[in-house]
Amino acid sequence: MKPNTVFKQAYNRGLAELNNFAVADDIGSEPAWSQTLAVSRTTVRTMLANFAAAGLIAYQGRRKLLLRHPVAADFFPQVETEQVGAIVEKRFLSWILHGDCKPEQTINVLELSRQFGVSASAINHYLNRFRPYGLLERHPRGGWVFRGFTEAFAEELCEVRTMFELRSALRFITLADDEPAWEELARIKSDHLALLGHADARYFEFSELDERFHRCVNDASRNRFIVSFYDVISMIFHYHYQWNKQDERERNIVAMREHLDYIDALQSRSASAVTERCNAHMATARLTLLASIRGFGDAPETDPATRSRKTHNPAERGPPAAFDRKA
Secondary structure (H helix, E strand, C coil): CCHHHHHHHHHHHHHHHHCCCCCCCECCCHHHHHHHHCCCHHHHHHHHHHHHHCCCEEEECCEEEECCCCCHHHCCCHHHHCCHHHHHHHHHHHHHHHCCCCCCCEECHHHHHHHHCCCHHHHHHHHHCCHHHCCEEECCCCCEEECCCCHHHHHHHHHHHHHHHHHHHHHHCCCCCCCHHHHHHHHHHHHHHHHHCCHHHHHHHHHHHHHHHHHHHHHCCCCHHHHHHHHHHHHHHHHHHCCCCCCHHHHHHHHHHHHHHHHHHHHHCCHHHHHHHHHHHHHHHHHHHHHHHHCCCCCCCCCCCCCCCCCCCCCCCCCCCCEECCC
16 A cells, blocks of 8 residues: 555544544644554654644644534545555456456456556456456466356355355344444445435446445455455456346346345344345345356356366457457
């Protein structure tokens, strides 16, 4: 992470902390802020100097008095506070969802780096995590090749996903009431209701909401292996969403309703209700994924780790610039 990113993250967290004080309060010492934000005193001094320059605080001897509470314009934009890896992941999944990626097509890393505004090495680092699963393969001449996968692979994936998701969901309901995850879950529920109310026109927006919801649940596991594995799940489901459009509206509406039932179970903190709703939704997701594989005429016929490299026919419309026709 770049040093200025660390500072911007601390600065935004510091702004949020200012809301805990009343106007004219002394906001406390540098050591106290250093401990609260888990950053160095040097970073705190720079942050406080910026607060003063923005008219948020005023120095009165050794005291630092709050002049006003921060507003949205005081915060750094989210894109400036994200780690490079998070930026690549978000933009890559969005690119997959709206692209025309088919098995055996190659990815132009240099073109993606220009589109995403990050280095080619950052993109290669992100894509490299999918190599062990046979989903992507590094091309000898540079770039990457999408390989696709079989029903057997999907079955194994769904089995592990269900185990991890249920473990995460049961961990979620043990979180303390003041955990930020509960607020995020409430926002996600509200966004589901809003989207469901306009599903006829906006059903295609569901994939991003789906990602937010399951990421929120899996992050509650506090398990690095579960969180890392979810990256693979996200890529696979985004990949298949973009070329399985049959009954997309109906499928998304069903999934939204299942999510709302699932969220209600989480908010009830009932282990039995969470187990029931989680398993039901995972079963639906499994059927959707398998149907997308079976519905794609050029789906691979053997496991991606061992099958021959047969070339598939590309889609009729031209691929995005970051795709090459030949491997």
